[in-house]
Amino acid sequence: xxxxxxxxxxxxxxxxxxxxxxxxxxxxxxxxxxxxxxxxxxxxxxxxxxxxxxxxxxxxxxxxxxxxxxxxxxxxxxxxxxxxxxxxxxxxxxxxxxxxxxxxxxxxxxxxxxxxxxxxxxxxxxxxxxxxxxxxxxxxxxxxxxxxxxxxxxxxxxxxxxxxxxxxxxxxxxxxxxxxxxxxxxxxxxxxxxxxxxxxxxxxxxxxxxxxxxxxxxxxxxxxxxxxxxxxxxxxxxxxxxxxxxxxxxxxxxxxxxxxxxxxxxxxxxxxxxxxxxxxxxxxxxxxxxxxxxxxxxxxxxxxxxxxxxxxxxxxxxxxxxxxxxxxxxx
Numbered sequence: 001x002x003x004x005x006x007x008x009x010x011x012x013x014x015x016x017x018x019x020x021x022x023x024x025x026x027x028x029x030x031x032x033x034x035x036x037x038x039x040x041x042x043x044x045x046x047x048x049x050x051x052x053x054x055x056x057x058x059x060x061x062x063x064x065x066x067x068x069x070x071x072x073x074x075x076x077x078x079x080x081x082x083x084x085x086x087x088x089x090x091x092x093x094x095x096x097x098x099x100x101x102x103x104x105x106x107x108x109x110x111x112x113x114x115x116x117x118x119x120x121x122x123x124x125x126x127x128x129x130x131x132x133x134x135x136x137x138x139x140x141x142x143x144x145x146x147x148x149x150x151x152x153x154x155x156x157x158x159x160x161x162x163x164x165x166x167x168x169x170x171x172x173x174x175x176x177x178x179x180x181x182x183x184x185x186x187x188x189x190x191x192x193x194x195x196x197x198x199x200x201x202x203x204x205x206x207x208x209x210x211x212x213x214x215x216x217x218x219x220x221x222x223x224x225x226x227x228x229x230x231x232x233x234x235x236x237x238x239x240x241x242x243x244x245x246x247x248x249x250x251x252x253x254x255x256x257x258x259x260x261x262x263x264x265x266x267x268x269x270x271x272x273x274x275x276x277x278x279x280x281x282x283x284x285x286x287x288x289x290x291x292x293x294x295x296x297x298x299x300x301x302x303x304x305x306x307x308x309x310x311x312x313x314x315x316x317x318x319x320x321x322x323x324x325x326x327x328x329x330x331x
Contacts, residue, residue, distance in 0.1 A: 026279040031087045033283040041290035045074045055306040064144040069117040073289035076110035093177035100168040100177035112155045119204040122240045125233040126211040161189030208241045247288035250281040
């Protein structure tokens with residue numbers, strides 16, 4: 001989720017909003033969490049970008065997918081300080097209409113892209129283990145580059161309505177910048193935004209679970225429990241599924257609770273409590289960008305060995321490189 005429901009002072013919400021109230025719990029709890037995730041996630045993703053762009057000499061399918069994943073995480077994290085500032089000001093947006101739209105657009109695009117490339121990394125492992133002779137298993141780096149371009153194009157196109165919609169609203173002396181709020185009649189761009197938010201969770205989740213189950217079945221059927229390639233594939237997909245569920249399921253669960261209460265009850269207290277929990281779930285959403293470097297390390301021996309080599313060059317410790325982790329291998 002890109003941001004929290006804004007502070008408002010009118011519990012009735014007026015004609016435009018439903019049961020709005022202040023979110024003091026969110027404003028006090030969420031900023032320290034987001035700051036910690038920024039301090040952990042931004043340096044690790046900067047290091048990852050440096051390794052991908054400056055240290056790796058060979059770009060393979062898995063490497064290109066991981067590079068686009070770290071790019072999505074990096075762009076999301078550099079947008080995060082504006083949301084932190086917004087929370088510290090009691091959700092009063094001071095950066096103007098244009099940057100409100102751009103900021104929410106960037107947060108939404110890069111969240112979607114991060115999910116898409118996580119799913120692609122899992123599918124790459126699935127095809128290499130379950131269908132090793134399929135054409136997908138023999139994609140070239142050029143094909144992967146076009147795939148990445150297509151993913152970015154689709155994600156940007158689907159989120160583009162956020163750039164054409166007035167997302168900065170005035171509530172008394174407050175300027176509220178939001179893409180998620182308790183609209184009585186959401187505009188079309190917001191409806192699209194809501195729909196994508198749920199679709200981009202459930203569809204990838206089904207695909208990720210499918211990859212995990214199929215790889216596990218292949219392991220049992222072919223008795224490949226000792227084959228390193230399959231063990232690594234299961235480990236990578238398992239980590240992706242774990243990170244995905246941990247980071248994105250709280251927002252989905254609380255978001256569904258908000259919708260159910262909104263249309264089944266007139267209890268504003270219950271609605272606002274669910275809304276605060278929904279807003280707090282953002283802490284889990286941004287945690288994804290801080291945890292994704294774990295996926296880089298487990299998914300690519302090229303990345304892992306480049307990181308170890310860079311650490312070794314500092315002279316403080318000596319880390320052993322993986323046997324399959326030469327600059328021309330991947331796995």
